[in-house]
Amino acid sequence: METRNPFSPDSLRLSGSFNLVKQNKVISCQNQDCLWRGFETHFEEHLSVCSFRFLSCPHTDCSEQYRRGDMTHHIKNCVHQLVACPLCQEMYSLQNMDDHVQGCSSLKSECEYCHKDFIKSDLEDHAPCYRDAEDLYYCVYGCIDPMPFSQGIIDAHNRDNHERHLKYVEHEKDVKMWTMVMLSFFFVIYMLCFWD
DSSP: OOOOOTTSHHHHHHHTHHHHHHHTOEEEOOSTTOOOEEEGGGHHHHHTTOTTSEEEOSSTTOOOEEEHHHHHHHHHHOTTSEEEOTTTOOEEEGGGHHHHHHHOTTOEEEOTTTOOEEEHHHHTTOTTOOOOGGGEEOOTTOOOSOEESOHHHHHHHHHHTHHHHHHHHHHHHHHHHHHHHHHHHHHHHHHHHHOO
16 A cells, blocks of 8 residues: 655645645745735735835826835826816816916906906907007096096096095195295295386
């Protein structure tokens, strides 16, 4: 009768003990600088958290690869990450955001004539403002900025600048009064000097 060696590969496979030996095999992580050593059966679990494993950036146009431990920093600063435009809320890559914002159709611009803010795309259709210098109105109270000759804009200007206009009128009264006083004074001096 033939005796079987209990430790032969055939016996181990048959008894299921071979799998036990494989499970207990100790291996090292192959990622550079990683010091992990463990059972082969735990290796996949280790790879899912290994800080030294190289991963591709998840942002679409980025081809960079970083170690998992450095990836969080890269993701926060990646120029390919999509961010919402603060004006129109559309998504653009961080590297293109400055160019987009400068030309964004939701950018507010001030009308050079009535000084009201409009979304850039609406400014071109801004009906009450005339861009022809002949159609400009100059405030009679001394405001320097011309405005479009539109009754609504002129009324709004007078309403918004009421206090400034009152000060101007008071100043004009003072100037007129002092002009009259000075003219009277010079007239008296003239009369006294040349009255013969």
